[in-house]
Amino acid sequence: MDDYLSQVKRRRTFAIISHPDAGKTTLTEKFLHYGGAIQA
Structure with missing residues (x-):
């Protein structure tokens, strides 16, 4: 169960x-912007 939760x-x-x-x-x-994946 711990492995499942970590995944x-x-x-x-x-x-x-x-x-x-x-x-x-x-x-x-x-x-994407708020997550930091792209910059404006």
Whole structure:
């Protein structure tokens, strides 16, 4: 069980599923920016 919990804590994957005009690009860019993956 400890191994399972440690694996869950390391996961960084998420999915955004919605209709085409829902603003996914803007939301994804904000996640990347606030997470430090990109700089503006």
